[in-house]
Amino acid sequence: MKKREIRAALKQLDTIPLPDKEKILSACPNRPITAETPYWQASHRKLWLKPVLAAIIVALVLASGYSTYAIANEISEYNDAVKFFKEYNLSTEDLSRSDIKKVYRDIITGSFTYGKTAEVFKKSI
Numbered sequence: 263m264k265k266r267e268i269r270a271a272l273k274q275l276d277t278i279p280l281p282d283k284e285k286i287l288s289a290c291p292n293r294p295i296t297a298e299t300p301y302w303q304a305s306h307r308k309l310w311l312k313p314v315l316a317a318i319i320v321a322l323v324l325a326s327g328y329s330t331y332a333i334a335n336e337i338s339e340y341n342d343a344v345k346f347f348k349e350y351n352l353s354t355e356d357l358s359r360s361d362i363k364k365v366y367r368d369i370i371t372g373s374f375t376y377g378k379t380a381e382v383f384k385k386s387i
Contacts, residue, residue: 339363346370353385 340359343366347354354362361378368376 339366342366351386352382355385357382 340363343362344354346352346366346369347362352365357365357378364376365379365382368374368379374380
């Protein structure tokens with residue numbers, strides 16, 4: 263169809279009278295929202311829920327991913343420290359998990375600023 267034919271058909275459709283809206287709506291058991299209450303007021307509460315839930319889910323996924331990575335990294339570092347202590351026959355007596363990691367970092371970096379590093383060397387010799 264050409265544009266002119268489409269325009270002519272649309273003009274004819276515009277001139278056709280529409281059926282009475284009130285008759286059709288009165289046949290429905292639950293009347294839909296009328297012009298007195300705007301359409302946005304009926305579902306306004308539902309609109310904010312979807313973005314909030316999506317943001318919460320994204321935050322939970324990111325938090326769980328980050329915490330899983332942090333825990334795996336901590337376990338890996340501790341295992342490396344224990345292997346290092348066993349390899350060089352260093353004593354782990356009276357050292358907590360965090361002390362072992364701190365002494366390991368202190369020796370690896372060569373800073374020797376942690377106080378218990380000297381104690382570990384004294385016990386090992």
